[in-house]
Amino acid sequence: MSSQYPELRGYYHLRETIGSGGFAKVKLAYHALTGEKVAIKIMDKRALGEDLPRVKTEIAAMQELCHQHICKLYQVIETEEKFYMILEYCPEGELFDYIVSKDRLDEEEARIFFRQIVAAVAYIHNSGYAHRDLKPENLLLDEDQNLKLIDFGLCAKPKGGMDNHLLTCCGSPAYAAPELISGKQYLGSEADIWSMGVLLYALLCGYLPFDDEKLSHLYRKIQSGKYEVPEWLSEETIDLLARMLQTDPKRRITISSILEHPWLNHGFNVPVEWASKYKRTLDDDCLTELAVHYGKSRQHMETVVSRWKYDYLTATYFLLLEKKMTGRPVRLLHRPTVSKNTPNPK
Numbered sequence: 369m370s371s372q373y374p375e376l377r378g379y380y381h382l383r384e385t386i387g388s389g390g391f392a393k394v395k396l397a398y399h400a401l402t403g404e405k406v407a408i409k410i411m412d413k414r415a416l417g418e419d420l421p422r423v424k425t426e427i428a429a430m431q432e433l434c435h436q437h438i439c440k441l442y443q444v445i446e447t448e449e450k451f452y453m454i455l456e457y458c459p460e461g462e463l464f465d466y467i468v469s470k471d472r473l474d475e476e477e478a479r480i481f482f483r484q485i486v487a488a489v490a491y492i493h494n495s496g497y498a499h500r501d502l503k504p505e506n507l508l509l510d511e512d513q514n515l516k517l518i519d520f521g522l523c524a525k526p527k528g529g530m531d532n533h534l535l536t537c538c539g540s541p542a543y544a545a546p547e548l549i550s551g552k553q554y555l556g557s558e559a560d561i562w563s564m565g566v567l568l569y570a571l572l573c574g575y576l577p578f579d580d581e582k583l584s585h586l587y588r589k590i591q592s593g594k595y596e597v598p599e600w601l602s603e604e605t606i607d608l609l610a611r612m613l614q615t616d617p618k619r620r621i622t623i624s625s626i627l628e629h630p631w632l633n634h635g636f637n638v639p640v641e642w643a644s645k646y647k648r649t650l651d652d653d654c655l656t657e658l659a660v661h662y663g664k665s666r667q668h669m670e671t672v673v674s675r676w677k678y679d680y681l682t683a684t685y686f687l688l689l690e691k692k693m694t695g696r697p698v699r700l701l702h703r704p705t706v707s708k709n710t711p712n713p714k
């Protein structure tokens with residue numbers, strides 16, 4: 369198998385394919401030095417065609433975005449024919465499948481998830497990005513049922529900041545804002561708020577507010593802004609949904625007002641902590657373990673890690689940090705885990 373992916377040999381031990389889309393596939397793998405599970409998104413450049421810029425967009429965005437509710441990028445490998453993105457592994461799969469398995473979520477459970485989604489989007493917008501493809505398929509669950517946002521291939525970082533308008537129509541139709549499908553100029557942040565409204569509705573109802581087999585009929589429904597309000601929704605829920613699914617983007621609720629909305633804070637006495645929990649400074653224990661492993665000084669490791677080249681060292685640092693944040697020993701495997709195709713050293 370690794371003969372098919374020679375660039376990964378010795379660094380990652382590949383396992384089964386866990387996802388495959390048009391121009392990409394995602395495989396489970398183990399990072400050799402830490403033994404940690406990762407998800408490797410493998411894209412073939414030829415198959416990508418004119419979608420190639422999307423990959424560069426996604427890589428650039430994910431290198432800048434470091435947040436507890438955004439799927440972490442550890443390493444990027446580019447070869448003649450392929451891109452490899454080594455990403456955080458989320459063992460519980462897509463939020464989409466979770467909603468389907470439960471029909472719909474009750475308010476308490478939906479609120480816990482939605483607070484995490486709002487935290488991720490507030491952080492992205494504050495970093496000057498808009499995701500533009502928010503939907504339950506792009507939200508994965510980790511082992512603690514925490515949400516991780518993925519697929520930044522359609523995200524935008526408007527030049528000159530978030531007040532500059534975008535034009536490209538993208539994302540999934542059922543989650544697309546009226547101004548986006550009418551081909552008008554739009555603000556990525558406002559379009560994201562609309563998609564979050566559709567997402568919240570899907571969490572609480574188990575079906576979409578605007579749906580139709582015929583695309584033209586779906587567009588008409590979205591532009592009407594009319595949707596069915598089931599009797600199990602509370603007043604506060606109905607109020608928040610109405611403010612997010614506001615067809616006029618200039619009257620639509622902003623992310624900062626969502627953070628203060630009664631529904632989001634019902635039963636909580638702390639506001640949503642949307643700032644990144646990742647520190648700017650490098651972690652001492654991780655640097656020390658790296659220094660011991662590579663036989664270099666701690667100072668040298670700090671200098672090299674700080675270059676954030678998203679190479680194997682960046683991945684090893686982040687995965688050591690992951691072990692520390694989840695209360696496990698900050699240790700590298702001195703003899704990397706032997707996989708069936710690692711030849712015994714002579």
Ligand SMILES: Cn1cc(Br)cc1C(=O)Nc1[nH]nc2c1CN(C(=O)N[C@H](CN1CCCC1)c1ccccc1)C21CC1
Nearest residue numbers: 386387388389392393407455456457458459460461505518
């Ligand atoms: C499905 N599943 C079930 C279990 Br259990 C774990 C998973 C799983 O996929 N876990 C997982 N961890 N980390 C990742 C994944 C999936 N995954 C993904 O990036 N998955 C996306 C899913 N997109 C949603 C809409 C279109 C495609 C993907 C993108 C291209 C090709 C295939 C899949 C990453 C790498 C970030």
